[in-house]
Amino acid sequence: MRGASPSQPDTVFRVRKELTSVTLAIGISDFLIYALPIADYLADWGALADIATGLTVSLSFLFIAISSGFSSLKISQASPPSTATDANPEKRSPGNVTPLTVLILLAALGLCSLEWYLHRDDRNPFLASSRPEANEDTWLTADGYAMLLDGHIAQNDGTFLLPMLRMFTGDAPPEPSEFDARAGHLYFVSFLVPWLGTYWAFAGTNLVFWWLAVVSVWWLGNRNWSEQSIGLIGAVLVATSQGFIFMGTAPQPHAVAYGLFGVLLVAHDLLLNRRLDAPFSKAVRFGWATGSSGLIYFVHVPSLIYLWLAMPLRTHWRVMVIGTLTTLSILTIWQIIGSYLGLSFSGGNSALATEAVANWVTIFRGGLQDIAAWGHYSRPRGTMLGAFWYPWWILAAIGWWKSPRIARNWAMVVLIAAFAPALLFTTRFQLPRVAFFAYPGMLLLASVGIDEIAKLGSRIVSSFASGTAPVRREAYIATVITILVALATVTNRDLITGSLRFAVNFHYALGTEW
Amino acid sequence: MVTDIRVNSPGWNPRLIMMARGITLAAIAIQLIAPTFEALVSRLTFATIYGIGALVIAGRSAPFVQLVGAITYLLASIAMNVIDRPVADPPSTLWGQIVDDTRQEVAHRIIPPYGTHQWQQGWASDGQPFIYVCARGRLEPPETLVLTVNGSAISALDTSQMFGPRPQPESVGFYRIPVPRGLFTGSPSLYVQVRRDERATLPLEICGTITARPTAGFESSRFFNGTSWISPWTTRQGRFQIELRLEGPGGHVFGAWY
Numbered sequence: 001m002r003g004a005s006p007s008q009p010d011t012v013f014r015v016r017k018e019l020t021s022v023t024l025a026i027g028i029s030d031f032l033i034y035a036l037p038i039a040d041y042l043a044d045w046g047a048l049a050d051i052a053t054g055l056t057v058s059l060s061f062l063f064i065a066i067s068s069g070f071s072s073l074k075i076s077q078a079s080p081p082s083t084a085t086d087a088n089p090e091k092r093s094p095g096n097v098t099p100l101t102v103l104i105l106l107a108a109l110g111l112c113s114l115e116w117y118l119h120r121d122d123r124n125p126f127l128a129s130s131r132p133e134a135n136e137d138t139w140l141t142a143d144g145y146a147m148l149l150d151g152h153i154a155q156n157d158g159t160f161l162l163p164m165l166r167m168f169t170g171d172a173p174p175e176p177s178e179f180d181a182r183a184g185h186l187y188f189v190s191f192l193v194p195w196l197g198t199y200w201a202f203a204g205t206n207l208v209f210w211w212l213a214v215v216s217v218w219w220l221g222n223r224n225w226s227e228q229s230i231g232l233i234g235a236v237l238v239a240t241s242q243g244f245i246f247m248g249t250a251p252q253p254h255a256v257a258y259g260l261f262g263v264l265l266v267a268h269d270l271l272l273n274r275r276l277d278a279p280f281s282k283a284v285r286f287g288w289a290t291g292s293s294g295l296i297y298f299v300h301v302p303s304l305i306y307l308w309l310a311m312p313l314r315t316h317w318r319v320m321v322i323g324t325l326t327t328l329s330i331l332t333i334w335q336i337i338g339s340y341l342g343l344s345f346s347g348g349n350s351a352l353a354t355e356a357v358a359n360w361v362t363i364f365r366g367g368l369q370d371i372a373a374w375g376h377y378s379r380p381r382g383t384m385l386g387a388f389w390y391p392w393w394i395l396a397a398i399g400w401w402k403s404p405r406i407a408r409n410w411a412m413v414v415l416i417a418a419f420a421p422a423l424l425f426t427t428r429f430q431l432p433r434v435a436f437f438a439y440p441g442m443l444l445l446a447s448v449g450i451d452e453i454a455k456l457g458s459r460i461v462s463s464f465a466s467g468t469a470p471v472r473r474e475a476y477i478a479t480v481i482t483i484l485v486a487l488a489t490v491t492n493r494d495l496i497t498g499s500l501r502f503a504v505n506f507h508y509a510l511g512t513e514w
Numbered sequence: 515m516v517t518d519i520r521v522n523s524p525g526w527n528p529r530l531i532m533m534a535r536g537i538t539l540a541a542i543a544i545q546l547i548a549p550t551f552e553a554l555v556s557r558l559t560f561a562t563i564y565g566i567g568a569l570v571i572a573g574r575s576a577p578f579v580q581l582v583g584a585i586t587y588l589l590a591s592i593a594m595n596v597i598d599r600p601v602a603d604p605p606s607t608l609w610g611q612i613v614d615d616t617r618q619e620v621a622h623r624i625i626p627p628y629g630t631h632q633w634q635q636g637w638a639s640d641g642q643p644f645i646y647v648c649a650r651g652r653l654e655p656p657e658t659l660v661l662t663v664n665g666s667a668i669s670a671l672d673t674s675q676m677f678g679p680r681p682q683p684e685s686v687g688f689y690r691i692p693v694p695r696g697l698f699t700g701s702p703s704l705y706v707q708v709r710r711d712e713r714a715t716l717p718l719e720i721c722g723t724i725t726a727r728p729t730a731g732f733e734s735s736r737f738f739n740g741t742s743w744i745s746p747w748t749t750r751q752g753r754f755q756i757e758l759r760l761e762g763p764g765g766h767v768f769g770a771w772y
Contacts, residue, residue, distance in 0.1 A: 122726060138765065156607065184560060194594055194597035
């Protein structure tokens with residue numbers, strides 16, 4: 001296994017620290033439950049378990065992040081550059097590609113194109129989950145929160161993006177909106193409008209970045225695990241994932257941002273996770289990539305968290321500072337120029353994030369009782385499960401257990417980078433769509449889980465059959481395909497049965513139901 | 515066959531890189547032929563951030579990918595200036611139709627989806643059908659609207675039927691009116707009419723919105739202005755907000771149609 005030699009130097013994460021963090025989190029969560037005031041919502045065990053799970057998961061990630069910070073400070077050697085994720089960069093696989101790999105990768109790209117096409121118009125889950133039969137916003141009309149874009153029914157937030165799009169196409173002067181900070185998305189869309197019209201320009205941009213996510217996850221899988229199957233399974237999981245299906249044809253920047261997060265992880269690996277010659281130039285380049293991605297939607301937040309957690313702080317703090325300052329500079333430059341053009345950069349997610357922070361202050365002022373009640377009112381468990389349903393968590397847990405330490409550490413940093421902002425935001429809104437930024441780590445860990453189950457399946461089958469290599473290989477492939485089809489059936493349940501359950505979960509987060 | 519996909523391949527091709535850089539600069543120059551000053555400034559800003567940024571970030575990596583990316587960027591920039599396809603205004607998602615005369619009437623035809631799983635599940639679960647009518651403000655007899663379905667008078671709208679949030683008293687919102695299940699036996703469609711109460715003295719407003727999935731065609735909504743019928747589909751690409759819902763206990767919605 002690449003990078004898993006016993007003579008590795010210190011790492012930012014250690015298994016025992018993670019297990020200690022989880023154990024501590026369970027203990028504190030149980031204690032916090034007793035701090036809760038008597039309330040109706042505590043009347044059943046399901047609600048209690050919901051609070052306990054939400055608190056445990058949140059505290060676990062918090063403690064792991066804190067312990068990583070302390071460990072990171074202790075690592076003092078300058079080489080190798082990133083002990084967190086790259087103990088032995090020279091021995092890594094160059095990433096060889098066989099015709100079969102290309103074929104599977106093309107199939108994965110074809111698969112996301114198919115998902116994208118099947119979930120167009122009124123079957124887009126973002127839109128469908130706002131219809132009355134989703135039983136959330138029942139006061140809306142039968143079409144849900146909808147607009148007509150070039151004759152196609154689409155999610156209605158797209159209305160607010162059109163003035164910015166017209167600014168780029170030159171059809172109209174700028175109009176301030178709460179989406180001014182996301183102008184980069186409309187810059188990309190404006191290129192496709194002349195070819196495809198407005199609806200398909202939005203959808204087409206999403207598809208391009210969905211493809212990039214597929215390729216990025218495949219690349220990251222090859223980079224962090226020695227088995228080529230991990231990257232390929234991960235690519236298929238991205239192609240059929242809830243987040244991309246949900247956002248695929250919505251006139252919104254989320255799918256583009258998801259795709260860019262995968263690309264940023266690749267960029268980090270290529271620029272900063274190797275022997276660092278000209279480190280500051282590379283830090284500027286990574287900061288530039290992060291800042292320009294942040295002009296799409298929110299992706300700079302998980303990317304910067306990743307930047308600060310993925311490398312040892314003591315030896316790389318200058319790189320982190322320069323990368324962060326470059327990111328902020330890019331974001332600020334557009335804010336200055338946009339303001340000059342008459343945009344306002346007020347409201348929207350920035351205002352909501354401020355409200356979320358203010359709510360946290362109120363919670364901490366309220367003491368243990370309010371902190372424990374956060375586990376109920378802010379639905380942390382529901383937010384995480386909305387982004388990835390139980391089977392993905394189970395597979396990822398298997399994958400985490402079976403992965404080599406370096407890969408496990410890398411995936412854990414990705415999870416923390418994505419889940420931290422999602423959990424922090426829960427005091428204002430529960431947004432599984434933010435937690436879905438964890439997809440590169442989560443789906444690659446799940447790939448390892450699938451790989452392990454398939455290996456077990458092939459061993460079982462070979463014990464009944466001849467036990468030859470071809471039989472084991474066929475059993476392995478059959479098991480992988482069976483699991484992938486089962487998971488794709490879950491994410492495509494809206495098409496198969498008409499049920500909007502998973503779309504609703506992704507849109508609004510689960511409540512206390514299990 | 516084995517292909518080396520290392521992005522930082524030692525065999526980088528300076529000629530390809532230089533071509534990619536030249537094409538990218540050409541693409542940016544073409545983008546600057548903008549119809550307005552604001553378009554020019556915004557395009558220049560993002561061309562610098564993304565176009566120049568991509569070159570800076572990529573450095574000497576992946577020359578072929580850089581070249582393909584640059585050519586795509588150039589073609590897209592040319593199309594942006596050559597193909598004239600403005601971003602059209604979407605039709606309004608909320609508009610109103612004033613009814614200020616007893617001769618006026620809003621009509622909407624709905625074909626319940628009897629054969630669908632959604633309908634059958636709701637019907638078999640003793641689902642209760644409701645007609646939803648959206649109107650402005652708090653309606654109370656006599657200043658209200660009267661609902662008729664397939665010629666049978668159902669109800670005059672009143673405040674007890676108000677459904678959904680109304681931030682202000684004059685806000686628009688749905689009125690939720692139960693209709694007997696018997697209306698659906700032997701009736702292939704529902705013909706819903708909304709008129710002003712004969713005693714009303716004030717003008718009343720019925721909401722309209724976009725239409726995308728009408729059960730009885732895009733012309734299923736109509737307004738009689740006292741002399742002739744007008745289709746909101748023709749005038750606004752829209753319909754009146756008159757819907758059928760099948761609901762279970764606790765308000766669980768099995769489906770909503772119009």
